[in-house]
Amino acid sequence: MGVLALVLVGAAAASEERPTLEELERELICPTCNTTLAMSSSPIADRMRVFIRSRIAAGDTKSEIKAKLVDEFGEEVLAAPPARGFNVLAWALPMVFAAVAAIALAFLARRWRREEDEPIEPDPSTNGRAPLDPELERRLDEELARFEA
Amino acid sequence: MAGRVKLLSQAAAVSVVALLLALLGWQVAAEANVRSLADRLEAGESPEAPGFEVPLLNGEGSISLASLRGKAVVVNFWASWCEPCKEEAPRLEAAWKRYRDRGVVVLGIDAQDFRGDARGFVARYGITYPIVHDGPGATLGRYGVTGFPETWFVGRNGRLVGARIQGPVSEEELVQGIERALEATS
Numbered sequence: 200m201g202v203l204a205l206v207l208v209g210a211a212a213a214s215e216e217r218p219t220l221e222e223l224e225r226e227l228i229c230p231t232c233n234t235t236l237a238m239s240s241s242p243i244a245d246r247m248r249v250f251i252r253s254r255i256a257a258g259d260t261k262s263e264i265k266a267k268l269v270d271e272f273g274e275e276v277l278a279a280p281p282a283r284g285f286n287v288l289a290w291a292l293p294m295v296f297a298a299v300a301a302i303a304l305a306f307l308a309r310r311w312r313r314e315e316d317e318p319i320e321p322d323p324s325t326n327g328r329a330p331l332d333p334e335l336e337r338r339l340d341e342e343l344a345r346f347e348a
Numbered sequence: 349m350a351g352r353v354k355l356l357s358q359a360a361a362v363s364v365v366a367l368l369l370a371l372l373g374w375q376v377a378a379e380a381n382v383r384s385l386a387d388r389l390e391a392g393e394s395p396e397a398p399g400f401e402v403p404l405l406n407g408e409g410s411i412s413l414a415s416l417r418g419k420a421v422v423v424n425f426w427a428s429w430c431e432p433c434k435e436e437a438p439r440l441e442a443a444w445k446r447y448r449d450r451g452v453v454v455l456g457i458d459a460q461d462f463r464g465d466a467r468g469f470v471a472r473y474g475i476t477y478p479i480v481h482d483g484p485g486a487t488l489g490r491y492g493v494t495g496f497p498e499t500w501f502v503g504r505n506g507r508l509v510g511a512r513i514q515g516p517v518s519e520e521e522l523v524q525g526i527e528r529a530l531e532a533t534s
Binding site for chain 2: 230231242243246250270271272273274276303306
């Protein structure tokens, strides 16, 4: 687990220092078509790709490139809104929903397990089957008595 | 206890669905309102021009539509990457030079564009009328702009007049729109 965390942190740091066009295309929005740059072939998307390539070549970090694009096009250019102000809701609500769903699932699972664990007392008179209708049982007893006689 | 939890869960789910429906309704109503602006203009009405305040492309302050009250305003939405915008730029510049002494302002709103590219466009086409830069394109939604270029005419009274011009504006359309904007005083 610790090794996995180290690998992930290392990959994130490398991505921040040496971003690629492909990953930035997935993290940025084309202003005219409201899709990610990766999905857009509009003139402004092509122009933004040229800009990103030039900034990568100039040695900018991912944050620096994004900051420059935000300065030009506003925060709407980011596919994921920054986690501050009202935008915090966009990050917090899914986590709150996930937590509520996990608690509800745990509650239900506990209830189902308790129901399963409760022993069902077998009724020796029915041999585990549903009890017979009393009238039918009386007639059966009479028939058996007649047969034995 | 279990019944109460179930009831609360159902109430929460219904609330979330109601909230989403309300958001959808609000969005549809907002879009219908923008459409009606163009529709009302086409029907011969003269709706109030949506206000805005946008920074100048040259970085020297900003311009609001309210500050131009009393003048006839040609509002032209454009971007440097837009091919038809190159075609109409000389016509807008000519109209600005011809009419500015009569109280006409040609205002270019450069939207969804790099500032540097827009400045290059302005220099290349010798544009001298004021240009504002709306990078995020916040003004586009207010006017229901669907593509570049697009031109609107605002009368001296602050109301939209004439026709919305989608695509490169012709000299004739400019003259007609400007004359109507100059006449609209009350």
